[in-house]
Amino acid sequence: MEHTSSLVRDGAILLGAGLLCVMLFRRMGLGATLGYLVAGALVGPHVLSLVGGAESKMGIAEFGITLLLFIVGLELNPTRLWRMKEDIFGLGLIQVVACGLALTAMVWIAGFSTAAAFALGLPLALSSTAQVLPMLQSAGRLRTPFGERAFSILLFQDLSIVPLITIVAALSRNPAQQSGPPGWQLAIHTVLAIVGLVLAGRFILRPLFRLIGRLGERELFVFAALFTVVAAAAVMELLGLSTALGAFIAGVMLADSPYRHELEADVEPFRSVLLGLFFLAVGMSLDLPAIAERPVFVLATAAALILVKTGVITLVGLAFRMKWRQAFALGVLLSQGGEFGFVLFAQAQNGLLIAPDAASLFGAVITLSMATTPFLMAATKRLRSEPLVTGTEERDGPKVDGANAIIVGYGRFGQTVAQMLHAQDVPVTLIDTDIEMIDIAGEFGAKVYYGDGTRVDLLRQAGAAEAELICFCVDGDQLDPGMLEGVHEAFPDATIFVRAFDRRAVIKLRDAPIRYVVREVLESAVAMARMALSSLGVEQSAIEQAEHAYRRRDRERLKVQLEGGDILAARSLVQGGRIGER
Helix, strand or coil: CHHHHHHHHHHHHHHHHHHHHHHHHHHCCCCHHHHHHHHHHHHCCCCCCCCCCHHHHHHHHCHHHHHHHHHHHHCCCHHHHHHCHHHHHHHHHHHHHHHHHHHHHHHHHCCCCHHHHHHHHHHHCCCCHHHHHHHHHHCCCCCCHHHHHHHHHHHHHHHHHHHHHHHHHHCCCCHHHHCCCCHHHHHHHHHHHHHHHHHHHHHHHHHHHHHHHHHCCHHHHHHHHHHHHHHHHHHHHHCCCCHHHHHHHHHHHHCCCCCHHHHHHHHHHHHHHHHHHHHHHHHHHCCHHHHHHCHHHHHHHHHHHHHHHHHHHHHHHHHCCCCHHHHHHHHHHCCCCCHHHHHHHHHHHHCCCCCHHHHHHHHHHHHHHHHHHHHHHHHCHHHHCCCHHHCHHHHHCCCCCCCCEEEECCCHHHHHHHHHHHHCCCCEEEEECCHHHHHHHHHCCCCEEECCCCCHHHHHHCCCCCCCEEEECCCCCCCCHHHHHHHHHHCCCCEEEEEECCHHHHHHCCCCCCCEEEEHHHHHHHHHHHHHHHHCCCCHHHHHHHHHHHHHHHHHHHHHHHHHCCCCCCHHHCHHHCCCCC
């Protein structure tokens, strides 16, 4: 009971401190990551001493890193990977290697041993995905050519965590770690594990998610998603390999499946909470007295880190034919240290490569470098910005891997809408919950994602923040004004179109923030009436006149019904005295 009470108390303190600091730091434009780090330091043993046991909490919180790599894997569908291959494996690889070697040399010159210099310098080459991506998204640049290159570098950095962990493990001086299997055996285990996970994804996981999709139980989908991540990580841990690699492979296995967006939406809350807890634990574990003893070293190293990374990334960008302003902007944006640095420093400390004081000092360097990024971006804005005349690439450039339109519901109605949009080369993301429909669409070459498109979180994962259109083509009464209001508030730049079965559905949605409602049965009924009149020998001009009169009376009647919310209103406008519901 005392243990449970302690966990509840610690949890309340950590969540409360994190909430307050993140709100404050967001208000100042410094990002959530710094808020969590500062909150952890405040409640930790060196300031208020309200919460202890940072090491035990770190063990749980590191699962947030595992979930982060799972989501990174989900982003790597083969089509996108192939299209971005030059930036990911060219620009990203050169950035990590060049910055890593430059920073390793810098640390070695500062007086550290060669092994310690590698263990400290290589992690400093990584930038903060958790900080940079929200900055790009809030600035509206995530889907621009510039944002694509920044994302490519961050993606390769996230992938490089696995080989970097392997390098640090190979340099380990810890006898317990050195007593493990030889490197060639680990390599064979790694290859076999990856092949096994890929086969499991194809022949076990996809049929499992298809079965769960047919059952329509979202809770089961959440359980299955977490099981996938935990099971893949557990297999790798059992073989003495990186759990992060297992989670990443699990994500890649499902990246091209119809369940990708649903999986992202279900896992994202757990990732966010656990990643926040990870940064809280890092803040708690920072040795503030050791940092206070050497403030000049921390400040000087942070400044050197920013200058080296900015310079190297700018030169790499120029080598990849970027304009100098954009290359410099990329360098400033990625000049900070990243969250994976804390993971690698802990690994190096366990391997007896660096002392705990060094881990705290360089953890403080990363934290300080993160704090400078928003200020540096603001201070260099005029220097980074393209002149107005030549700035159209960023403003009017093509959307990158984003949907200009999202269609929710891929039945007979949604298929027609999608095909007409495709005919004009409009990028479309299709969402449906009907597993059989998804399978049939795949046979015809259409890519339909599984998920409930009325959920804001799933729409966000599907790219609604960058979409220009959201078309709800579902049937029945699945839509309501409250849900549509939430979608409009979350994605104000997207125009919302809605399919309504009849005028009852239109009246129900009269207060919803939608641009246009299409009554499904109206146009087909009008078309049939025109053909019926024509078959009776009625002249074309009379048919046109009849249609025009009907549409005018229908609009007038619908206006009165919408104002009063009453299907029985304006009965006098009904031709023939019968009340229609189209």
